[in-house]
Amino acid sequence: MAFSIEVNHVKHTVDVDGDMPLLWVLRDELNLKGSKFGCGAGLCGACTVHLDGHAVRSCIMPISAVGNAAVATIEGMADHAVGKKLQAAWLELDVPQCGYCQAGQIMSATDLLGKNPHPTDADIDAAMAGNVCRCCSYTRIRAGIKKAALSRSTSAR
Amino acid sequence: MRPMFAKRTRAEADAAPDALVSRRVFLKAGAAVGGGLLLHAVLPPAVRGAMAAPAEAGSLNAFIRIAPDNVVWIMSKNPEIGQGIKTMLPMVIAEELDADWSDVRITQAPLDQARFGRQFAGGSMATPLNYDPLRRVGAAGRQMLVTAAARQWGVPVAECTTGSGAVAHAKSGRSARYGELAAAAAKLPVPDLASVTLKDPKTFKIIGRRIPGVDNPKIVTGQPLFGIDVDVPGMLYAVFEKCPVFGGKLKSANIDALKALPGVRDAFIVRASEANPGGDPQGVADGVAIVATRWWLASKARAKLEATWDEGPVAAQSSAGFAAKAKELAKGEPDSYLRRDGDVTGTLKAAAHRVEASYAYPFLSHLDLEPQNCTAHFHDGKITFWAPTQNPGPGAKLVAATLGISERDITVNMTRVGGGFGRRLRNDFMAEAAWISKQVGAPVKLLWNRQDDMRHDFYRPAGFHFFRAGLDNDGKLIAFADHFVTVGRRGTPADSANMDPNEFPAQLVADLEYGQSVIGSGVPTGPMRAPRSNALGFAFQSFIDELAHHAGRDPVDFRLALLGEPRVLVNSTGRPNALRDFDTGRMAAVLRKVADVSGWRDRAALPPRSGKGVAFYFSHLGYFAEVVQASVAISGDVKIDHVWVVADVGSQIVNPSGAEQQVQGAALDGIGQALGQAVTIDRGRVVEANFDAVLPLRINQAPPVEVQFLATDHPPTGLGEPGLPPVIPALCNAIFAATGKRIRTLPIDAAMLKA
Numbered sequence: 031m032a033f034s035i036e037v038n039h040v041k042h043t044v045d046v047d048g049d050m051p052l053l054w055v056l057r058d059e060l061n062l063k064g065s066k067f068g069c070g071a072g073l074c075g076a077c078t079v080h081l082d083g084h085a086v087r088s089c090i091m092p093i094s095a096v097g098n099a100a101v102a103t104i105e106g107m108a109d110h111a112v113g114k115k116l117q118a119a120w121l122e123l124d125v126p127q128c129g130y131c132q133a134g135q136i137m138s139a140t141d142l143l144g145k146n147p148h149p150t151d152a153d154i155d156a157a158m159a160g161n162v163c164r165c166c167s168y169t170r171i172r173a174g175i176k177k178a179a180l181s182r183s184t185s186a187r
Numbered sequence: 188m189r190p191m192f193a194k195r196t197r198a199e200a201d202a203a204p205d206a207l208v209s210r211r212v213f214l215k216a217g218a219a220v221g222g223g224l225l226l227h228a229v230l231p232p233a234v235r236g237a238m239a240a241p242a243e244a245g246s247l248n249a250f251i252r253i254a255p256d257n258v259v260w261i262m263s264k265n266p267e268i269g270q271g272i273k274t275m276l277p278m279v280i281a282e283e284l285d286a287d288w289s290d291v292r293i294t295q296a297p298l299d300q301a302r303f304g305r306q307f308a309g310g311s312m313a314t315p316l317n318y319d320p321l322r323r324v325g326a327a328g329r330q331m332l333v334t335a336a337a338r339q340w341g342v343p344v345a346e347c348t349t350g351s352g353a354v355a356h357a358k359s360g361r362s363a364r365y366g367e368l369a370a371a372a373a374k375l376p377v378p379d380l381a382s383v384t385l386k387d388p389k390t391f392k393i394i395g396r397r398i399p400g401v402d403n404p405k406i407v408t409g410q411p412l413f414g415i416d417v418d419v420p421g422m423l424y425a426v427f428e429k430c431p432v433f434g435g436k437l438k439s440a441n442i443d444a445l446k447a448l449p450g451v452r453d454a455f456i457v458r459a460s461e462a463n464p465g466g467d468p469q470g471v472a473d474g475v476a477i478v479a480t481r482w483w484l485a486s487k488a489r490a491k492l493e494a495t496w497d498e499g500p501v502a503a504q505s506s507a508g509f510a511a512k513a514k515e516l517a518k519g520e521p522d523s524y525l526r527r528d529g530d531v532t533g534t535l536k537a538a539a540h541r542v543e544a545s546y547a548y549p550f551l552s553h554l555d556l557e558p559q560n561c562t563a564h565f566h567d568g569k570i571t572f573w574a575p576t577q578n579p580g581p582g583a584k585l586v587a588a589t590l591g592i593s594e595r596d597i598t599v600n601m602t603r604v605g606g607g608f609g610r611r612l613r614n615d616f617m618a619e620a621a622w623i624s625k626q627v628g629a630p631v632k633l634l635w636n637r638q639d640d641m642r643h644d645f646y647r648p649a650g651f652h653f654f655r656a657g658l659d660n661d662g663k664l665i666a667f668a669d670h671f672v673t674v675g676r677r678g679t680p681a682d683s684a685n686m687d688p689n690e691f692p693a694q695l696v697a698d699l700e701y702g703q704s705v706i707g708s709g710v711p712t713g714p715m716r717a718p719r720s721n722a723l724g725f726a727f728q729s730f731i732d733e734l735a736h737h738a739g740r741d742p743v744d745f746r747l748a749l750l751g752e753p754r755v756l757v758n759s760t761g762r763p764n765a766l767r768d769f770d771t772g773r774m775a776a777v778l779r780k781v782a783d784v785s786g787w788r789d790r791a792a793l794p795p796r797s798g799k800g801v802a803f804y805f806s807h808l809g810y811f812a813e814v815v816q817a818s819v820a821i822s823g824d825v826k827i828d829h830v831w832v833v834a835d836v837g838s839q840i841v842n843p844s845g846a847e848q849q850v851q852g853a854a855l856d857g858i859g860q861a862l863g864q865a866v867t868i869d870r871g872r873v874v875e876a877n878f879d880a881v882l883p884l885r886i887n888q889a890p891p892v893e894v895q896f897l898a899t900d901h902p903p904t905g906l907g908e909p910g911l912p913p914v915i916p917a918l919c920n921a922i923f924a925a926t927g928k929r930i931r932t933l934p935i936d937a938a939m940l941k942a
C-alpha cells in the first residue's frame with residue numbers, strides 16, 4: 031500500500047505494508063541510515079525521531095500511524111535551530127564512544143531543549159532515561175545538553 | 188628499500204609476553220602515484236608474510252601517505268568499536284612525524300595482517316603493542332623529510348627543525364611544507380627504526396592533547412558508518428533462527444509456507460553438519476534462514492516459522508541447577524588445585540578468627556547496542572565482507588573453513604562497530620552471512636534482532652567462590668582459601684571461565700590455596716570486557732573487605748598492610764610476564780591516592796544509609812583503585828552518588844579525552860551489571876530477551892565518575908578494560924558501609940536491602 035510521508039521537509043511516497051515500522055521505512059526504503067535499530071521494542075531509544083517535533087520511537091511506530099505528521103530525523107538536525115546546537119556541543123565535548131546511540135540521544139535532547147530550554151539534572155534524567163548508551167557516555171551527554179542550553183541562551187541575548 | 192628492524196627495549200619486552208608480541212617493525216618507503224611519500228609499516232608477528240608481499244608503491248594499503256597538498260593520510264589498522272583507536276593510533280604517528288593534526292586524514296584499513304600486523308580490538312592491547320613501534324614509524328618519516336630538505340638546501344640535517352608539517356632552516360630562513368618534500372623523501376633509504384630519534388615527551392604537541400573522535404562529525408549527523416548501515420547494490424536481507432537451546436538440532440520447518448510469504452526470496456534449512464562439520468563453537472549452528480527483499484519482510488515471515496527441534500542434552504541445564512551443584516561441590520574437595528601454598532588447614536585451625544563466605548555471579552550478555560550483523564557477497568568462489576567485527580583475522584579463518592575456500596579469496600572491510608565489549612571477538616555472524624550469501628548467490632545483509640543477540644551470545648560465565656580465611660589476634664590475614672566452582676566441560680573451565688593461580692592475594696599470604704571444580708555446561712561463553720577480572724574482582728575484593736571488617740581495620744589500611752613493601756610479585760611460572768606479575772607498590776600508590784581524592788578519611792560524616800566502599804584490581808597491565816559512594820533508600824533502592832578512579836597505566840596518556848571516556852564507561856558498565864544484569868538459563872535456553880529483562884544502565888542511574896591518572900615510569904598501557912573490575916566490589920562494599928548488609932550474589936537484590 032502507498033503511503034506519503036514528509037521527512038526532513040521532503041515528501042516521499044513509499045509502497046509498503048501499513049504495519050512496517052517507520053524505522054525500517056526510513057532506513058531501508060528512504061536510505062536514511064542515521065536512525066538506529068537497537069531493541070525494536072521501544073526500550074533503548076536508538077531509533078528516536080521527531081513526529082511534529084515530538085520525540086517518538088520509530089521502531090514501534092507503524093507507517094500507517096504517521097499520517098500527515100512531519101517526520102524529522104538526525105539527518106535533518108543540521109538545519110534545526112536546537113539540533114545543530116546539540117550537534118556542535120557533541121563535537122566540542124567529544125561525546126560519542128562507539129556512537130551508535132548518539133543519533134537517538136541528540137533527537138531526544140532536541141525535543142527536551144525545545145520544550146525546556148534550561149533543564150535541571152532531574153529534567154535531563156526524565157527526558158533522557160529512555161535512551162540507552164551502552165558505552166555509558168552519560169556524563170558527557172549531560173554536559174552536552176547543558177552546553178547547548180547555555181549556547182542557546184547566549185545567542186538569544 | 189632495505190627492511191629495518193627496531194630492537195625491543197627492556198621496557199617493551201616487559202610490557203607483553205612473546206606470545207602476544209614481537210617488537211620488530213618492518214618499514215619500507217616508496218613514491219606515491221601522483222607524487223608524495225608512502226610509508227608501509229608492518230608490525231609482526233606477520234613479518235614473514237610482509238617480506239614476501241610485493242613492494243609496490245601506489246597501493247591503497249600504505250600506512251602513511253604524505254600527499255603533495257600536505258595532507259597526511261594515515262591508515263587506522265584496528266577495528267574501531269568505540270575505544271577511540273581510530274583517533275588514538277594515528278595521533279601517535281602524527282606526533283613523531285611532527286605533522287599538523289589538522290592536515291591529518293584517517294582511513295580505515297581493511298583486513299590485511301601481512302601489511303598491518305595483528306588487527307584486533309581486545310585485551311586493551313593496542314597501546315602496549317603499538318605505542319613504541321608507531322612512534323618509530325612516525326619518527327622515521329620525519330627523518331626522511333628532514334634529510335630531503337637538508338639535501339635540497341645543502342645544509343646540515345642537524346640545523347633543520349620541524350613543526351606543524353613543515354621543515355625549517357632558521358639560519359637561511361628557508362622552510363618547506365611536507366607535501367613539497369615528499370617526492371624527494373620517497374627516494375631516500377628508510378632509516379634504522381631502532382636508532383631513529385624520538386621526541387622528548389615534554390615536547391609532545393598531539394600526544395597528550397584532548398582530541399575528539401575522528402568519526403564524530405559523521406556520527407552526530409547520522410551518516411552511514413556502522414555494519415548495519417551497509418548498502419550493497421542488489422543486496423537482500425536475511426534473518427536466521429537457531430534452536431533456542433544451545434546445541435539443538437533442527438527436525439523440521441515449514442519452508443514451503445515461508446517461501447510463499449510477501450517479499451521472501453528464499454528460505455532454507457541450514458545444517459551444522461554441512462556448514463560446520465568440525466563443530467566449531469563459533470561456526471554455523473542448525474537453523475532456518477529466511478532471505479527477503481527487506482529485513483522487515485524477512486522478520487515478518489519469521490513470525491510464521493514453525494520449526495521443531497531436537498533440543499539435545501543441554502535442555503537439562505539451568506542456572507538454578509548450576510547453583511545447586513556448586514553448593515554440593517563446595518562441601519567436598521576441589522577437583523584440582525590451582526595453587527597450594529603452606530598449610531591452610533592447620534593455620535585456619537589455629538587462627539584467632541575464621542571467616543567463611545560464598546559468592547556467586549551470573550552469566551552476562553554483552554548487550555552491544557548494534558545487534559550482531561554482517562553483510563557478505565559470495566561470487567565466483569570468492570567472498571567480500573562488510574563486517575562489524577573486533578577480530579577480522581579469525582573471522583576470515585572461520586569463513587574459510589565454513590565455505591571450504593582459501594583465506595586469499597576473502598576480503599574483509601571493517602565497518603565502525605556499535606559496541607564490542609568482547610562479543611565481536613567471536614565471528615559467528617560472519618560464518619552465517621557467508622553461508623547464506625553462498626546459498627542465495629547474492630549479497631546478503633544478515634541482521635539479528637535483540638532477542639537473537641541476547642539469546643545467542645558467548646556469555647560472561649557464571650561462577651561461584653567458597654572462601655575461608657583466618658586472621659590472627661592483631662587482625663593480620665594468615666590463611667586464605669578459595670574453592671572456585673566454574674562452568675566448563677570434562678573438568679576444563681569454559682572460555683573465559685578460568686582463574687589465574689596468581690590471583691590476589693597469592694604470594695602475600697603464606698598459607699593460601701585456590702581449589703577448582705568444574706560443572707559441566709553447554710552454555711557458550713567468551714570474553715567480556717575485562718574477562719575473568721570482571722567477576723573475580725567482585726568476589727575477591729568483596730571478601731577482602733569482609734576480612735578488613737572482621738579484623739576491625741579500615742578497609743584501605745587493611746589492604747595497604749596486605750600489599751606491604753613495594754615489590755614485584757613474579758607469577759607462579761617464575762618467568763616474568765608483565766600481564767601477570769603484580770607490582771604491590773604501584774597498587775599501593777593508586778590506593779593511597781584514591782583514598783585522598785575521595786575524602787575516604789572523612790566518610791564518617793556521611794548521612795545514615797550512605798557509605799563509601801573501596802576496591803582495587805590489576806588487569807590488562809593497569810593498576811586501578813576505586814571508591815564508590817552510594818546511598819540506600821528505605822525501599823532498598825541503591826543510588827550511586829559518586830565514583831572516584833585513580834589509575835596507573837604508565838608514563839603517558841595518549842588522548843586524555845578518549846582515556847577518560849574509556850574509564851568512565853568501564854566504571855559505569857560495571858555499575859550497570861551490578862544493578863540489573865543477569866542472563867538466566869532455564870531448560871538449556873536463555874530466559875531474557877530484551878532490555879526490559881536485562882537492564883542496561885540509564886542516565887538517571889549514572890553517577891559522576893572522576894578519573895585521575897598517576898603518571899609513572901612504566902610503558903603506556905591500555906584502558907578499555909581495567910577500569911571495570913574494581914567498581915563492582917567498591918559499590919558492594921559501599922552498600923555494606925551504608926547498611927551493614929553484604930552483597931554476595933550479583934546482581935544486587937534491592938529487596939535484601941530494605942530497612
Ligand code: FES
Pocket residue numbers: 066067068069070071072073074075076077078087088089090
Ligand atoms: S530500537 Fe526503538 S527503542 Fe530500541
Ligand code: FES
Pocket residue numbers: 126127128129130131132162163164165166167269556605606
Ligand atoms: S556511544 Fe556507544 S552506545 Fe552510546
